[in-house]
Amino acid sequence: MSGDQSGDPRGEEHREESRRIEKVARGAQKIDETPVLIRAVRRAREILPGDRAVGDPLSTAGNRPADVLARYLSEVTERPSALREVGLAALQVYQSMSEAQGRGRGAERCAILFTDLVEFSAWALEVGDAEAVQLLREVARAVEPPIEEHEGKVVKRLGDGHMAVFPDAGAAVRAVSEANGRLAEIQAQGYEPRIRSGVHVGRPRKIGGDYLGVDVNIAARVASAAEAGQVLVSEPARTELGDDGFEFKKQRRFRAKGTPRDLEVFEVRLL
Numbered sequence: 001m002s003g004d005q006s007g008d009p010r011g012e013e014h015r016e017e018s019r020r021i022e023k024v025a026r027g028a029q030k031i032d033e034t035p036v037l038i039r040a041v042r043r044a045r046e047i048l049p050g051d052r053a054v055g056d057p058l059s060t061a062g063n064r065p066a067d068v069l070a071r072y073l074s075e076v077t078e079r080p081s082a083l084r085e086v087g088l089a090a091l092q093v094y095q096s097m098s099e100a101q102g103r104g105r106g107a108e109r110c111a112i113l114f115t116d117l118v119e120f121s122a123w124a125l126e127v128g129d130a131e132a133v134q135l136l137r138e139v140a141r142a143v144e145p146p147i148e149e150h151e152g153k154v155v156k157r158l159g160d161g162h163m164a165v166f167p168d169a170g171a172a173v174r175a176v177s178e179a180n181g182r183l184a185e186i187q188a189q190g191y192e193p194r195i196r197s198g199v200h201v202g203r204p205r206k207i208g209g210d211y212l213g214v215d216v217n218i219a220a221r222v223a224s225a226a227e228a229g230q231v232l233v234s235e236p237a238r239t240e241l242g243d244d245g246f247e248f249k250k251q252r253r254f255r256a257k258g259t260p261r262d263l264e265v266f267e268v269r270l271l
Helices: 009-032 035-047 065-076 082-100 120-127 129-149 169-183 214-224 235-241
Strands: 110-117 153-157 161-166 195-202 205-207 210-212 231-234 246-250 265-270
Touching (some): 035 082, 110 129, 110 169, 110 214, 120 129, 129 153, 129 161, 129 169, 161 169, 161 214, 169 195, 169 231, 169 235, 169 265, 195 214, 195 235, 214 231, 231 235, 235 246, 235 265
Parallel strands (some): 195 231
Antiparallel strands (some): 110 161, 110 195, 153 161, 205 210, 246 265
8 A cells, every 4th residue: 555645635634734733823923022012011011010020030039939930931931022021920910919918028137117207197288288398308308317327228208208127126216216306306387297106127028129028017007006206116126126225115905907916016215
């Protein structure tokens, strides 16, 4: 029997089907490599939450599952690809959502400080934007230098407050105590700016220039429980501070969403 199957209808059908599949694959690859589409997805990644460096083979972001998977995706797909960018975007958003829910912690321990101007919003409504902005500038000049002088870093301004990180809790408490002293010298149309402050020690996840995670949430909640001029610290921060140079008063009640139920909070003063 001859091995020639050129006249076999089934063989011709298979070859035709293979040609159609190859044609579709070439078309899909062409679309996937379209520069305009790739640029559009990359621009979208710039405004999506999370670390835009995820997937960078040179990134030192760490060994979290999202980081490892993203680097692998970049390594096995060297050519420019819209599909690859979509995959990295999905990992980027997943990473951000995980951090926001406190599933991850960073490698480095630090002290996190939050401050908030008390009764500022009501006063700003009365005096108007110009006066409010001017006061915020004066507050920044009073609060930010002590942060930097005590080896802290302002992470971001929060309208009428600040978030900062320090190498240790002692530096954070000394910085905000000094800031309170400087604020006492400011007055604006009957308003005396005073801040409530909270310090917590933990391992927040650094994402770009920001910090995320459960420890950031705890620090913010501790600050929101403080009164005007008061500095509150979490139990981990109080343990790190020790008793040398500080006076503590335990707060009887502290319950806040997103914090451990057994978290203890203390008012702290410099001796």
